Amino acid sequence: MTPKKYTLQDIAELAQVSRGTVDRVVNKRGKVSKKAQKKVEDVLKRLDYTPNLIARSLKRNQNLVIAVVIPIHNEHDIYWHQCAQGIAEAERKWGQFGIILKYFHYHKNQESFASMFSQAIEMDPNAILMAPIHYEELKTLFSDAEAKDIPIGLINTPIEEIDYMTFVGQDYQKSGRLAAQLMANLIGSDPHNKILVAHLGVDTDHAVHLHAKEKGFRAYFDEHFPGLKIDTVSYSSDDVVENMDADLSNITGIYVTTSKTHLLSDYLDKHPKIKVIGYDLVPKNVVQLQQGNINILLNQNPKLQGDTGISSLAEHLLYNTDIPQKRLFPIDIVMTENLESYC
Amino acid sequence: MTPKKYTLQDIAELAQVSRGTVDRVVNKRGKVSKKAQKKVEDVLKRLDYTPNLIARSLKRNQNLVIAVVIPIHNEHDIYWHQCAQGIAEAERKWGQFGIILKYFHYHKNQESFASMFSQAIEMDPNAILMAPIHYEELKTLFSDAEAKDIPIGLINTPIEEIDYMTFVGQDYQKSGRLAAQLMANLIGSDPHNKILVAHLGVDTDHAVHLHAKEKGFRAYFDEHFPGLKIDTVSYSSDDVVENMDADLSNITGIYVTTSKTHLLSDYLDKHPKIKVIGYDLVPKNVVQLQQGNINILLNQNPKLQGDTGISSLAEHLLYNTDIPQKRLFPIDIVMTENLESYC
DNA sequence: GTGAAAGCGCTAACAT
DNA sequence: ATGTTAGCGCTTTCAC
Numbered sequence: 001m002t003p004k005k006y007t008l009q010d011i012a013e014l015a016q017v018s019r020g021t022v023d024r025v026v027n028k029r030g031k032v033s034k035k036a037q038k039k040v041e042d043v044l045k046r047l048d049y050t051p052n053l054i055a056r057s058l059k060r061n062q063n064l065v066i067a068v069v070i071p072i073h074n075e076h077d078i079y080w081h082q083c084a085q086g087i088a089e090a091e092r093k094w095g096q097f098g099i100i101l102k103y104f105h106y107h108k109n110q111e112s113f114a115s116m117f118s119q120a121i122e123m124d125p126n127a128i129l130m131a132p133i134h135y136e137e138l139k140t141l142f143s144d145a146e147a148k149d150i151p152i153g154l155i156n157t158p159i160e161e162i163d164y165m166t167f168v169g170q171d172y173q174k175s176g177r178l179a180a181q182l183m184a185n186l187i188g189s190d191p192h193n194k195i196l197v198a199h200l201g202v203d204t205d206h207a208v209h210l211h212a213k214e215k216g217f218r219a220y221f222d223e224h225f226p227g228l229k230i231d232t233v234s235y236s237s238d239d240v241v242e243n244m245d246a247d248l249s250n251i252t253g254i255y256v257t258t259s260k261t262h263l264l265s266d267y268l269d270k271h272p273k274i275k276v277i278g279y280d281l282v283p284k285n286v287v288q289l290q291q292g293n294i295n296i297l298l299n300q301n302p303k304l305q306g307d308t309g310i311s312s313l314a315e316h317l318l319y320n321t322d323i324p325q326k327r328l329f330p331i332d333i334v335m336t337e338n339l340e341s342y343c
Numbered sequence: 344m345t346p347k348k349y350t351l352q353d354i355a356e357l358a359q360v361s362r363g364t365v366d367r368v369v370n371k372r373g374k375v376s377k378k379a380q381k382k383v384e385d386v387l388k389r390l391d392y393t394p395n396l397i398a399r400s401l402k403r404n405q406n407l408v409i410a411v412v413i414p415i416h417n418e419h420d421i422y423w424h425q426c427a428q429g430i431a432e433a434e435r436k437w438g439q440f441g442i443i444l445k446y447f448h449y450h451k452n453q454e455s456f457a458s459m460f461s462q463a464i465e466m467d468p469n470a471i472l473m474a475p476i477h478y479e480e481l482k483t484l485f486s487d488a489e490a491k492d493i494p495i496g497l498i499n500t501p502i503e504e505i506d507y508m509t510f511v512g513q514d515y516q517k518s519g520r521l522a523a524q525l526m527a528n529l530i531g532s533d534p535h536n537k538i539l540v541a542h543l544g545v546d547t548d549h550a551v552h553l554h555a556k557e558k559g560f561r562a563y564f565d566e567h568f569p570g571l572k573i574d575t576v577s578y579s580s581d582d583v584v585e586n587m588d589a590d591l592s593n594i595t596g597i598y599v600t601t602s603k604t605h606l607l608s609d610y611l612d613k614h615p616k617i618k619v620i621g622y623d624l625v626p627k628n629v630v631q632l633q634q635g636n637i638n639i640l641l642n643q644n645p646k647l648q649g650d651t652g653i654s655s656l657a658e659h660l661l662y663n664t665d666i667p668q669k670r671l672f673p674i675d676i677v678m679t680e681n682l683e684s685y686c
Numbered sequence: 687g688t689g690a691a692a693g694c695g696c697t698a699a700c701a702t
Numbered sequence: 703a704t705g706t707t708a709g710c711g712c713t714t715t716c717a718c
Contacts, residue, residue: 018689023714031688055401058397338521341674362697363705687718691716697709699706700708
């Protein structure tokens with residue numbers, strides 16, 4: 001009933017050679033005579049042999065190192081903080097199978113990233129997971145990496161110049177389009193509608209994502225509500241408090257492209273009618289959602305992204321499994337009534 | 344730098360006993376003297392020993408059987424069809440680690456379920472994954488299962504009378520509440536709003552879920568729009584075509600509690616203003632969503648539920664990992680603009 | 687080019 | 703109660 005699992009030994013006996021020879025054939029190590037090669041391959045095909053991956057790992061019994069190249073972050077940088085949590089979780093999960101992580105934290109600028117990435121490559125890890133920063137000047141660096149043939153997982157930002165093995169992240173432009181569709185539902189088709197796109201607590205490394213989100217957002221409205229007035233503001237965390245007041249007059253909807261929507265809480269208390277869409281289930285945002293100041297949060301799930309990034313590389317290293325080249329996370333829509341199911 | 348992984352042998356040497364004794368302590372098999380026990384435990388604690396699970400699996404090297412008790416289904420029963428796909432996928436994934444699935448398909452009635460469940464228990468599987476049907480008469484059956492001490496995973500329907508190890512599914516009442524919140528957004532607060540709750544293509548086994556969804560849906564509207572008129576209809580697949588016409592007059596919103604929303608396509612073509620919320624990304628629904636007949640689909644993700652159900656039991660059997668007692672899937676909101684990210 | 691043998695860490699059967 | 707040993711399936715080294 002259960003299809004018998006054949007072992008190297010079984011194959012060897014049937015092909016009348018030794019285990020060693022079968023192993024050389026299976027793993028294409030060469031040094032096998034044409035004749036033996038054929039005998040073994042025939043049996044292999046006939047019996048549909050698949051190697052026992054557990055035995056293989058046990059025998060290997062070496063640590064596999066994944067270099068993790070991500071920005072330095074603190075607890076205020078919630079996106080990376082949660083992402084790092086996911087990575088740490090995956091580290092615990094895979095640690096018992098010999099997966100080791102080495103961190104290379106970079107400051108959010110070109111030099112620092114380049115330096116850390118180089119250091120990561122130099123130590124010859126078995127794989128690299130990184131959140132890259134895209135600079136023209138780094139192209140040669142990326143091709144250096146390829147030469148070493150180290151599998152690279154990209155997280156957060158796909159860079160097509162890199163020959164990566166897998167990308168984990170989201171489609172930011174689509175995210176903006178979705179936000180627009182939701183906003184349209186929320187504010188209806190009143191001709192007096194006026195919308196604000198707010199990049200709050202802006203980091204340079206996020207700029208490209210935020211831009212993509214805004215682009216998608218505006219594209220949707222251009223297609224469906226061509227005349228609509230949409231303004232954009234961009235403030236660092238500190239500037240928000242000083243500057244937003246003026247921007248908020250007559251606004252009917254705000255699309256905050258970062259996870260810092262909660263910075264607006266005081267204003268939103270005073271303008272309860274404004275519809276607000278933001279990002280990420282960080283505690284402060286969740287409170288605002290429950291209080292009704294924020295209408296919808298889009299969930300980027302950085303924690304799961306971190307976990308998935310490590311897990312795919314780990315599975316690949318341990319079991320040589322194929323992993324999808326792109327892992328685009330769904331863009332989850334979170335409202336009060338399904339909030340609980342995402343926590 | 345890397346914390347060394349200690350082996351049984353290491354512990355044995357340090358505690359000055361044999362591997363066998365350490366093994367007995369670690370696995371609590373008894374037959375160890377107080378003195379040896381203590382010596383070993385001290386070392387164990389000091390070195391923070393964790394057994395090598397890969398070696399353990401290799402040694403065990405036996406097939407672990409999971410009995411799968413789910414309804415008979417064909418390609419028209421899309422929910423179970425997709426669920427079965429997820430189960431099959433998990434079977435492939437875990438097959439190489441010695442996890443074997445045995446299926447017990449039941450007809451959707453009490454006798455058949457009882458019979459299949461009994462058969463499943465009789466074969467003494469290492470675990471059972473089942474989509475139970477809840478009948479008072481089956482209580483004794485469930486307690487039989489407990490006596491055998493077989494871990495049970497429940498999928499789709501949680502039954503508190505069963506002492507299950509894990510449940511994979513959704514909170515149907517919350518799902519209804521969410522649908523209501525979305526519907527409220529879609530139709531606005533026009534006093535002429537009239538809503539229809541439609542249970543289409545009804546199966547007996549689904550009745551309890553559908554009821555829960557409707558309950559949540561109505562509860563939300565009771566809280567937020569007390570006077571609103573909400574009707575309910577319940578049709579088998581065949582009845583839909585004959586009967587819906589009359590029900591649709593003056594309706595502003597329809598909430599279809601099953602994955603059969605697409606049955607309404609002809610009507611919706613004629614009534615483009617009606618807002619529609621349904622379930623599941625089955626191809627026919629997706630088409631209707633793209634065409635604008637359906638506004639929102641709630642994604643129950645049966646495929647992932649199937650996969651998760653098997654995977655948690657498999658991980659538990661292989662690696663003795665703890666698994667969460669309840670795995671409530673998020674209730675995903677799918678609209679045209681984020682559809683792609685769920686496919 | 688091939689085969690024999692050791693050994694990864696753990697478990698279970700068997701001696702003592 | 704404790705120690706010893708064989709062996710799970712694979713890889714790798716070392717003779718031949």
